[in-house]
Amino acid sequence: MPELPEVECCRRALLPIVRGRAIEDVKASASKHVFLTPPHEMARGLRGCRITGIDRKGKYLLFRLSKPSRTAQKPPHGATLLVHLGMTGQLFSRAYAPDKHVHMTMRLAGAKHLLYFRDARQFGKILLLAPKEEASNARLEKLGVDGLEVRGEHLWRETRGRAAAIKALLLDQSSVAGVGNIYADEALFAAGVRPSRKAGRVTRDECERLAAAIRTVLTRAVELGGSSISDYIHPDGSPGYFQIEHRVYGRTGRPCVTCGAPIKRVVIGQRSAHWCATCQK
DNA sequence: ACCGCACCCTGAGCGC
């Protein structure tokens, strides 16, 4: 499911459902792939915590937790539940009959439905961070500038001297965090830059256009609720609509919306890249 | 430091 817009939509939809609620019970599967914190430890650590908020960093969701202290003082607990949705991860809270792909179920005090984490391919990750671990967490530490805030100057610095394709660099979360395959293709089209261009050959002017395109595309996608292709749906089960505005992604062979030439597809960095040979230089 | 590739896992869709 998840690039930045889908993760952000998930965050916004879940926030009013979970904020302020206590976690009464947790059920965890035995998946070694999904649980970076062992399931037992995860369940034990979460039980009794209150969810105070949800932040997002790139494609990660950070559930902020506090634990009522038995001693009268109340220093913030500060633990964080880190969730990455991978390719097929879903977080949702609605009437649902769990199947074999559900890896974690949380019962929240006073909530209408259970909160589910489901992931068929198990590329998603769940991790519990102790209060002081977030700052030193390698996964979070390596994330670059968030896609919604990327500037041309940043892209210019990141791309200098780089021989890899610009698309490969956009997919690298340590340069720009949150951009994935769909939005990289869409942003490159909007900026008129071929995905295969060596990053180091992208001009200063194009870096400005590309950064602006990334921000615009991501912002618009968030407004439309993300792209619902394959199995991405909102926490309440409703779809997003940005796929209607895809101009190159998934449109191989169909006419370019600008010039009519057939959209091409090539593989870059083990991922398919979609682009227009006329409009993108 | 950087780059390209193999790999992790399951399901859907296609041609035969």
Next chain:
DNA sequence: TGCGCTCAGGGTGCGG
């Protein structure tokens, strides 16, 4: 129906 193949929005880790 079933088989074998390709494809899928993610990231990590390795050798060169």
